[in-house]
Amino acid sequence: MTKKYRFLIAVTIPLLILLAMMIKPQATVLFGQEIVLESKAFDPTDLFRGDYVAISFAISEIPKSKVTLPIDKINNKNLYVSLKQEGKYYVVDQVSEMKPKQGVYLKGKFQANYNEFNQADKLTVDYSLDKYFIGQGSGVNLQQKSYRGGLVGTVKVLGGYGVVTAIAPI
Amino acid sequence: MKRQISKANFSLVSTELENYESNGLITGEQKNDILEIYDVKGGLNFIRVVVTIGALLVGLGILSFIASNWDGISNLFKLVIIFGVFGGVNLAGYILSENYSKTGRSMIYLGTLVYGAGIFLIGQMYNFGGDFPTAFLLWSLGVVPMAFLLKDKYLMLFANLLFGIYLNASFDQGFPYAALVGIPVVYLAFNYFERSRLLLFFANLTALSFIFQMTLRYEVKGLYVALLFFVIGLMMYGIKHSVEPDIFRVQGNILLGVTGLILTFPDLWNIVVSTQSTRLISILFAVAFVTLLFFLIRKGSIISLIFVCVIIFRYYTDTFAFLPKSLFFIVGGLLLLGFGFYFERMMKTSKGGTLA
Numbered sequence: 001m002t003k004k005y006r007f008l009i010a011v012t013i014p015l016l017i018l019l020a021m022m023i024k025p026q027a028t029v030l031f032g033q034e035i036v037l038e039s040k041a042f043d044p045t046d047l048f049r050g051d052y053v054a055i056s057f058a059i060s061e062i063p064k065s066k067v068t069l070p071i072d073k074i075n076n077k078n079l080y081v082s083l084k085q086e087g088k089y090y091v092v093d094q095v096s097e098m099k100p101k102q103g104v105y106l107k108g109k110f111q112a113n114y115n116e117f118n119q120a121d122k123l124t125v126d127y128s129l130d131k132y133f134i135g136q137g138s139g140v141n142l143q144q145k146s147y148r149g150g151l152v153g154t155v156k157v158l159g160g161y162g163v164v165t166a167i168a169p170i
Numbered sequence: 171m172k173r174q175i176s177k178a179n180f181s182l183v184s185t186e187l188e189n190y191e192s193n194g195l196i197t198g199e200q201k202n203d204i205l206e207i208y209d210v211k212g213g214l215n216f217i218r219v220v221v222t223i224g225a226l227l228v229g230l231g232i233l234s235f236i237a238s239n240w241d242g243i244s245n246l247f248k249l250v251i252i253f254g255v256f257g258g259v260n261l262a263g264y265i266l267s268e269n270y271s272k273t274g275r276s277m278i279y280l281g282t283l284v285y286g287a288g289i290f291l292i293g294q295m296y297n298f299g300g301d302f303p304t305a306f307l308l309w310s311l312g313v314v315p316m317a318f319l320l321k322d323k324y325l326m327l328f329a330n331l332l333f334g335i336y337l338n339a340s341f342d343q344g345f346p347y348a349a350l351v352g353i354p355v356v357y358l359a360f361n362y363f364e365r366s367r368l369l370l371f372f373a374n375l376t377a378l379s380f381i382f383q384m385t386l387r388y389e390v391k392g393l394y395v396a397l398l399f400f401v402i403g404l405m406m407y408g409i410k411h412s413v414e415p416d417i418f419r420v421q422g423n424i425l426l427g428v429t430g431l432i433l434t435f436p437d438l439w440n441i442v443v444s445t446q447s448t449r450l451i452s453i454l455f456a457v458a459f460v461t462l463l464f465f466l467i468r469k470g471s472i473i474s475l476i477f478v479c480v481i482i483f484r485y486y487t488d489t490f491a492f493l494p495k496s497l498f499f500i501v502g503g504l505l506l507l508g509f510g511f512y513f514e515r516m517m518k519t520s521k522g523g524t525l526a
Contacts, residue, residue, distance in 0.1 A: 004264075010319045011260045014285040014312030015253065018292060021308065025296035048290040048305070050237035052297075128299035135241045164297040 028163045032156035033104055035083065035090040039153045039167070046131075053132040053167055055153055059083065059092050060130075062123045064112075067095045071120050075112045080105050080160060081125060089152075099160065107160035129155060132167045172209035180210050221276035229283025236287045236294065245295045252288040256281055278320065282313045282328065303339035306332045307348055314355065323366045326359045330372045337380055341387065349380050370417050378402070378425070393438045400429040407466075420473065423466070427477035430459040434484065456481065 038058040045051050059081065067074060077097075082105045084093040090104065099105070108127040112120035132153070154166040175183070187201045196204075232255070236248070243251075259281045266274030286309045293302050310332035317325035333352050340346045356373040363369055381402070385395045406422025432438070434456040436448040443451050460481060466474040489495055 006319055007260075007264055010315040011257070011281075013315045014282075014288075015256065017308050017312050018253075018285070018288045021289065021292050022296075025292075025298075029296070046237070046302075048233060048237055048286075049294045049302070050239045126300070129297070130299040132297050133239055133294040135239045 025163045028156050028158040032158035037153045038089045039151045051136050060125050064121050074110045078109050106162050129162050132164050174211045175208050218272045221273050225276035225280040229280050233287045236291045256284045285312050303336050306336040323363045330356050334376050396429045396432045423473040
């Protein structure tokens with residue numbers, strides 16, 4: 001292998017990594033189903049990706065009573081959350097260990113929250129849908145609107161993977 | 171091949187040789203012959219520093235541009251710019267490497283920063299959630315091939331640092347399996363890059379922080395973590411081997427000093443002894459630790475001397491119970507004075523003992 005080819009390979013590897021990173025999210029944006037979720041938000045900054053709106057979707061909090069699994073099968077586990085449409089928004093329908101065969105569902109990491117009686121009454125789910133990046137300075141406006149009446153997030157979903165595509169005041 | 175030594179060492183050797191010559195120990199010819207053995211190692215090259223800092227500034231500017239999320243141009247166009255600039259600077263780097271090697275190399279450096287900007291742009295475009303530590307793993311992964319190809323130890327150091335950031339930030343993620351490959355790679359790199367001491371130093375840091383992350387992940391108690399690293403520090407300092415022992419000794423010495431200091435805090439010990447006896451056991455440990463430090467100082471360890479000073483300061487500010495503290499310090503000081511006097515007298519009587 002000549003020096004030229006080896007150099008070409010060293011340059012191509014980073015480019016391939018960048019392209020590979022885009023496959024899943026881009027496919028979701030293109031082919032995923034669009035759902036609308038209820039949300040709250042505030043406005044911090046990340047050093048490398050800039051300003052963002054930190055989103056907390058209503059579906060990220062699930063009462064324990066909705067889940068039939070024992071607690072050791074929930075805490076720190078990746079589970080599937082099936083969603084159903086109720087009015088404008090999608091809400092939690094049920095939680096399962098197996099990938100649902102149909103319907104809209106998201107994969108998320110579960111965390112149990114304990115109340116003062118040491119009972120797990122609420123479950124927090126991390127869908128990795130907690131950030132929406134925006135132009136510098138434009139977050140304050142969104143944040144104020146969020147305090148007044150909440151926000152709605154639009155998410156594209158494909159095979160349990162979601163990409164936030166829009167955030168807007170109600 | 172000539173022996174490579176630093177400018178400072180060369181000037182020391184030549185002044186000493188001039189001294190020997192003027193004393194008549196060696197002739198002028200012998201002096202020149204000896205000086206001929208050496209070759210002064212190149213220090214910092216000014217041009218290289220200038221172009222590297224230039225590349226660094228442009229790269230940081232691009233990273234910052236991405237973070238600004240300026241909506242004057244679309245994300246897709248930004249992505250095209252990133253790909254274009256990445257390709258362009260690498261091509262420039264390749265072409266310039268023939269005749270302008272320093273500028274060429276700085277173009278390659280710029281390319282690695284542009285690549286990082288690309289990663290964060292994609293993270294931003296698709297609103298990836300969480301803290302995104304994977305970004306640093308992918309960044310590191312993309313830098314390694316070029317570092318190995320060009321045998322550039324600074325690129326490798328950069329990749330190692332990025333990998334270290336990933337390891338330390340991935341605590342609440344899944345198990346960092348990448349470390350099982352990454353840590354051997356950073357040591358392999360040390361061997362491959364003409365055994366650069368710089369790379370070994372950071373490879374050790376990466377390995378240590380991996381062990382630390384593991385103790386956090388499996389919720390090991392603070393006492394055992396401190397003891398584990400104390401023992402690792404002792405081993406790094408004490409085990410005799412031929413692979414850059416100086417690096418291991420310095421790192422081991424600092425590690426055992428810091429962890430030893432932590433172990434002198436009583437609260438840590440309440441998992442092995444009752445709460446009333448934690449103070450006693452921590453003080454027993456402190457006495458043993460200071461004895462060890464004195465033993466190391468005798469072997470010429472200046473770092474240990476610093477830690478003895480820190481320990482004294484730590485106990486002086488520890489309590490406002492002045493009377494017991496006064497007694498403790500006076501007794502301790504008198505013991506040391508006594509030992510010192512005893513050793514000095516012993517050396518005098520035995521005429522040239524080896525104690526120093």
